[in-house]
Amino acid sequence: MAEDMKKVYARTKAVKESGNSFCPGCMHSTVHKLIGEAAEELGMLDKLVRVEGVGCCGLGQLYVTHDWLIAAHGRAGAVATGVKRSSPDSLVYTYQGDGDLAAIGLAETMSAANRGENITVIFVNNGIYGMTGGQMAPTTLIGMKATTAPAGRNAEEHGYPMHVSEILNQLTAPKMIVRTAVDTPQNVMKTRKYIKKAFQNQIEGKGYSIVEIVTSCPTNWGLGPIESLDFLREKMFAEYPLGEFRMND
Amino acid sequence: MAERVFMKGCEAIAEAATRAGCRFFAGYPITPQNEIPEYFARRMPEVGGTFVQGESEVASVNMLYGAVATGIRAMSSSSSCGISLYSEGVSYMAAARCPAVYVNVQRGGPGIGAIQPAQQDYLQATKASGNGGFKMIVLAPSTVQECVDMTYEAFDLAERDENPVLVLTDGVMGTMMEPVILPPMKSDAEVAEIRAKQAHRAVIGHAIGDQHTCEPGGIGDGWEKHNIETAAMYNTWDKDVRVEEFMMDDAEIVLAAYGISARISKVIVKELRKEGIKAGLIRPITVSPFPYDTFAKLDPAKVKGILDVEMSIPAQMRFDIDHAICGRIPVKECLRSGGQLLTNDQVMAGARELIKEVL
Numbered sequence: 001m002a003e004d005m006k007k008v009y010a011r012t013k014a015v016k017e018s019g020n021s022f023c024p025g026c027m028h029s030t031v032h033k034l035i036g037e038a039a040e041e042l043g044m045l046d047k048l049v050r051v052e053g054v055g056c057c058g059l060g061q062l063y064v065t066h067d068w069l070i071a072a073h074g075r076a077g078a079v080a081t082g083v084k085r086s087s088p089d090s091l092v093y094t095y096q097g098d099g100d101l102a103a104i105g106l107a108e109t110m111s112a113a114n115r116g117e118n119i120t121v122i123f124v125n126n127g128i129y130g131m132t133g134g135q136m137a138p139t140t141l142i143g144m145k146a147t148t149a150p151a152g153r154n155a156e157e158h159g160y161p162m163h164v165s166e167i168l169n170q171l172t173a174p175k176m177i178v179r180t181a182v183d184t185p186q187n188v189m190k191t192r193k194y195i196k197k198a199f200q201n202q203i204e205g206k207g208y209s210i211v212e213i214v215t216s217c218p219t220n221w222g223l224g225p226i227e228s229l230d231f232l233r234e235k236m237f238a239e240y241p242l243g244e245f246r247m248n249d
Numbered sequence: 250m251a252e253r254v255f256m257k258g259c260e261a262i263a264e265a266a267t268r269a270g271c272r273f274f275a276g277y278p279i280t281p282q283n284e285i286p287e288y289f290a291r292r293m294p295e296v297g298g299t300f301v302q303g304e305s306e307v308a309s310v311n312m313l314y315g316a317v318a319t320g321i322r323a324m325s326s327s328s329s330c331g332i333s334l335y336s337e338g339v340s341y342m343a344a345a346r347c348p349a350v351y352v353n354v355q356r357g358g359p360g361i362g363a364i365q366p367a368q369q370d371y372l373q374a375t376k377a378s379g380n381g382g383f384k385m386i387v388l389a390p391s392t393v394q395e396c397v398d399m400t401y402e403a404f405d406l407a408e409r410d411e412n413p414v415l416v417l418t419d420g421v422m423g424t425m426m427e428p429v430i431l432p433p434m435k436s437d438a439e440v441a442e443i444r445a446k447q448a449h450r451a452v453i454g455h456a457i458g459d460q461h462t463c464e465p466g467g468i469g470d471g472w473e474k475h476n477i478e479t480a481a482m483y484n485t486w487d488k489d490v491r492v493e494e495f496m497m498d499d500a501e502i503v504l505a506a507y508g509i510s511a512r513i514s515k516v517i518v519k520e521l522r523k524e525g526i527k528a529g530l531i532r533p534i535t536v537s538p539f540p541y542d543t544f545a546k547l548d549p550a551k552v553k554g555i556l557d558v559e560m561s562i563p564a565q566m567r568f569d570i571d572h573a574i575c576g577r578i579p580v581k582e583c584l585r586s587g588g589q590l591l592t593n594d595q596v597m598a599g600a601r602e603l604i605k606e607v608l
Contacts, residue, residue: 051315062468068451069318069345072337078303082315085299086273086323087453089310106570108311111304173398206313 001112012036013065014045020063022056025218025225030182031124031191032060038196039066042203051080053096053217056130060095074105077112079189080119091199093120098139099129102164105140109164113208116173120198121210123164126217127236132200134220138162141239145222161239165212169245175201176209177245181237183216183229206248214240252431258393258422259284259326261402261429262352263292265397266324268432269404270440271350272298273323275312277305277331280364281420282354285326297437306331310338310351317347318463320447322404322440326352326421329370330361332378339413340379344465344475348407348449350417352400354423356588363588366420368508371565374417381478384483387415387537389507393427401432406489408447410482417536419560421590422507437501492540493532496522500529501551502604505544505570507533507556510591514558517596528605536566544573554607555580556599562586579607 011017014036015029016064022028039045048066052058052071061068067090071079076094084092094101101109101123112119128146129135136146136153139161143152153161163177178194181187191213198209214236216228256264263285264300266274274289276282286302293300299316303309303372306327316323327335332353342349357363374387386406388399396418403414423605444451453462466472492509496518504514511532521528533540545554556576557567562584570580583599585591 044454046456049452049454059468061462061464065457065460067454067461069315069452070465071315072341072465074313074339075307075314078308078311079315079318081301081308082273082275082312082317082323083319083452084315085301085312086316086321087319087451090319090454107304108308111308115301 012040014039014048015063016065020058023219025228028056028124030188031122031195031213032063034188034192034195035122037192038199039091040198041196044199047089047091049083049090049129051076051083051092051094053094053100055097055100055132056093057097057100057124057222058131074100074103075108076100077105077108077121078088081115081117083114084119091202093122095122096124097130098123098125098127098137099231102138102162108149110168113168113174113210114171116207118202118205118207119224120202121208122195123210123212124215125164125212125240126215128217128220130217130220141235162239165210165245168210172209174210174246175206175248178242178247179212179213179214179242179245181232181242183232200226214242251433253428254431255426255428256393257284257424257426257563258396258418259354259424260288261393261397262326262400262416263288264431265400266350267292267296268434269322269401270435270443271322271404272296272440273316273387274298275301275309275316275323276327277303277309277324279328281339281356281366281423282328282369284325284354284423285352285354294380294443306334306423307337309558310335313349313351314347317342317349317419320444320451320453322443324350324352326354328354329356329358329367332370332373332473336379340381340383341465342413343379343383343385344381345463346411347413347463348404348411349413350400350403350416351413352409355417355419357586365393365588366509366560366590367588368419368510368560369565369586370417371559371561372568374415375539376417383479385413385415385537386410386486386489386535387417389417389534389536390422391508391511391532393422393425394429396422397429397431412482414536417508419509443561486538489535490538490540491534492543493534494543495530496532497529499527501527501553501608502529502574502600503552503555504528504530504558504600505549505555505566506530507536510558510560513591513593513596515587517592517600520597521600528600539569541569541573547574547578549577552578554578554603556583556603557581558583558591558596558599560585560591582601
């Protein structure tokens, strides 16, 4: 490297250089990068423990370089409780999709939040089951087609999309509840800041923080990556407005 | 120092676990084992441990999984229909080689069944405590003292094999009081030393390049290798078989029972001996691994009949007895279930019926 050049950006050490196996246009890899960068900035990469959900989020196990354990589908909130209570110095985060966190794991999600467990929850909401091939999730939009709702979700039969952050915001214990995205450089920066803040809360013993990230799923939405971004901004953000529900400082 | 006290089974189990160095307990209320979580709720803060009341059995067993993954000694308990909800977490822990200890204080079933004692989870406990065909050492105490000793030892067995261990007891032993000698309390230094020995598998955060993981499954073709390794580990358990043979030297009539049923059966064996009938008892102490050899070696020329005594209808341990006996000796059953207790009179009547038929 020439003497007048200095390195201003490097790949996070939290993920492998060999790359990942997420679909083209998927945003999981960006979120992984931000988790790694946030932990690195805090000097906590060697304390980081990932409690991984089941679904596409489970592909992360092939990709990350830090400690992890795999929870049963939906149970990450409970498993992370066991980890954090037994190893308080660890920096514990769950990584869960919407099927995992908002359907099968709703009890564990709500209860961990209600206890104010000192953990960080990374909730990746793309409105559909990815790994299993595009089934309807609690977060699927009205009219959105899924393999188990071939005519599209309808409110009469399936009810309405579930707003997890708004529901959690009814609880007293959580310290931080935000909904964000990684579709633009600005949003990427903002999400990194949120994840870092959520980790900081945990390090300072403040309690439960959740970062909901609204993402796309080009494969199961049946859209190209660019069209997916349009759908994300027009439809998903309309149903799931981005913002800070709670930022207890 | 060992210490003699008068304690209820459930509380004795919790105290024994604490003395063994257990520093995490998660559980959910269900009769007849509530005294275990209640005792831990008081006891854990005294020793710097953690008690969490889970929002369900499903959550509790998964909290246990998370705790054990960090290398700490951790435990949970439930009863029958609650234990059904443990299946998921127990299977995950068996897959991920997590040395967890849990207790089933059995009640009547199936379904929500009855809150009174039963032995209706034998097959679930010994053959399929979850999906995937894993096995566990299952200890079946028949006194409060054994509840204490087996719980204390269960952690060592679990860590030796990196596999869950189940203490299979019932609502009689869980709720009755007996004098027990408590094992020594492990010091903080000993507890730390025990945990340090688990450092090789502890998922607590490590430097990049020293990644620790807890894997209850595999992506790719490596998972069969895992199953071959655990199967090889199960095959080392012949040395762990424990069985009590009571008055068996010249026995012609054999009662076979575990846990509380064995205790009742022992009384009947003594009564029959007073009458000059050569009765004996085989009591599996480990119901998994099962003492097949003890039954297989019975000589049909000497032993005329076996009475399987269980608090389960239909019989469940009978399958293991039949597997060892292969029809060489007549087997009859003496059963109650659904929360109804066996009585001395009923077991005696069952024995007399067998004697009438075979002697």
